[in-house]
Amino acid sequence: MDLRFTDEELAFRDEVREFFRTALPDSIRRKMIEGHHPSKDDLVTWSRILNAKGWAVPHWPVEWGGTGWSPVKQYIFRDELQQAPAPEPLAFGVSMVGPVIYTFGNEDQKRRFLPRIANLDDWWCQGFSEPGAGSDLASLKTTARREGDHYIVNGQKTWTTLAQHADWIFCLARTDSSVKKQEGISFLLIDMKTPGITVRPIQTIDGGHEVNEVFLDDVRVPVENLVGQENKGWDYAKFLLGNERVGIARIGISKARLKRVRELASVERIGDVPLIEIPRFREKLAAVEVELKALEMTQLRVVAAESRREKGKPDPASSILKIKGSEIQQATTELLMEVVGPFAMPYHPEEEGRNEPTDGPDWASTAAPTYFNWRKISIYGGSNEIQKNIIAKAILGF
């Protein structure tokens, strides 16, 4: 047992750190530090920089642009990217539908979609949740009826993140309603330009527009856009959700935010004393750091075990990563809001191109919206309560 990084891993860390230091455009880095959302252009720009370097999809098979890095190096890369802090490549493409396509898709689909995902030529969104199918995802009602060489899709998807930018949506739809609910679902790739698709924004409590409702009304989808076998979509969805949990601890993001909390707390003063020197505050901060270190070690344990696991079988321990990772990220947003103090109050709607001055220190305006927005992370990706069900079942054997 040796929990230190090897010299080779440390050299690799320095290499990626240096790359992020020089290759990430300053304007994007600034936005990330200050807690603003990167724009679509930002993400496209950054994804193409990564792709040019060959690092857009490190975890993919080498033939489709992967790097062949060990799980530890994959972890280091992600951690450094988050700490840069750089935007993460669009998860719906590179972490969700991409792996489904290269694992279960046919050769045509791989050739057609994978390179465009890596380069963010296609912006993907996720058509899983429905108004009546959240945690109980398998009860989804959207239907896909076969008609010649097309499926006719009808239904409503919701919580569809960044669908307003999307070129494609991967959808779960019911192709057989006469069987057990998990056994009649298929996984379809749908062009967002297809007639019959309507996207309606949902404004979230932070004031932002990230999520949408997507209505599908007699949408004609060529059968060649079915992934894998008809009625096997639930297996692919489980595979996808398991992958989603692995990267979900986002330890680098919490590290970056704690660094920011520390910096700002040494500037903000109560009387003459910097906030960081107030024992109550710094102990609260230290407590979050301890939890984060524990989570980092847990993450590394999962990563180290990954090379021995059967491909496509997520470690049920990754549910810990989801639960603690989200709790810690949320705790960091609370600390940041506490540092900002009274200047958490002014509300500045985040609009692209807006350049009026903010009320209060310019770093304060995102604190409260980030706190509000981050409540989502214990809900999405299988809510933390669902994760506890998974631990109880898969690990404790209830």
Added chain:
Amino acid sequence: MDFDLSEEQRLLKDSVDRLMADRYDFENRQRYAKEPEGWSRALWSAYAELGLLALPFDEAHGGFGGGPVETMTIMEAFGRSLALEPYLATVILGGGLLHHGGSEEQKATHLPQIASGDLRLAFAHTERQSRYDLFDVGTTAQRDGGSFILNGQKSVVLHGDSADKILVTARVAGSRRDRDGIGLFLVDANAPGVSRRGYPTQDGQRAAEVTLESVRVDAENVIGNPEGALPVVEKVTDIAIAALAAEAIGAMDEMLKLTVDYLKTRKQFNTTIGSFQVLQHRSSEMFIALEQGRSMAMFAAMMAQEQNPEERRKAISAAKVQIGRSGRFVGQQAVQLHGGVGMTMEYKVGHLFKRVTMIDTLFGDADHHLSKLAETGGLMAA
């Protein structure tokens, strides 16, 4: 980055696990607690035979050159079985102080005796006013030629009642809370002027109040620099905290196992209570607390050998915070989920709960270490 045990470590783990499975079930444990010294001489010999008592020492002194990972393996097994023997006091603390602070001659004299099971040690540091501050030393050591004369009183000396020799911190120079001026002395437990009052601790182990009245310690029993022993004391207590973290993990792991088994068998409302989601979720939360604790016990084992004392101390503090918090949560919930039976002396889970509770109070509780960590700039300050 490698979380696997080596082949040798795995063999060690297997043999310790087998020994504890064969000879240390809960009924035996309660029997051993009633022996005259509060622990089992027979098991102590078995540990010696397995080489456990020699584990951390150099081969030159009859040891096996084992590190914190080997110690972690043993301590986890001890934690699971609620072992009573003075392993921490003798091997980790006493032996550790000699190993890391003693002269070649002192090591050659004492370490082989520890290894063979013939010498038991204790470490006397706590005083009435010191709480968890190792540098707060009011016990005095006055120079008298090449010797020192010790006066003072030490409290809660783990296994101080059965120890053959006691390592004592005493002030040679400076005022009570100075970091400099502290010496470390190896005192024969039966030396003139040493009096001991042994008593049971809350977790079924043993400790003693030790009074030193004009106790003469010769030069050969001064460990290291008589005015600069604190760094070694801190190093060894950090190693001991890493060991205790592993012991706590063993105890927590056992509590979770017992609890889950209980929930799967106990019936109420015509069903096993483990079918209730509220209890499943609570168990999942115990599992998370355990695994976060395990991660930090591993981190502590790794960082116990860190050469930079400041980095080492921060890491150990962080681990002690996590272990304290995880231990409290897992322990309280284990008792809660067992219901009434968890409250009884007859059942193991309450004893495990008591042990992890007492581990929190050894060498600084979670709050103590959290404020130490915060004062020194936190874990992540570069």
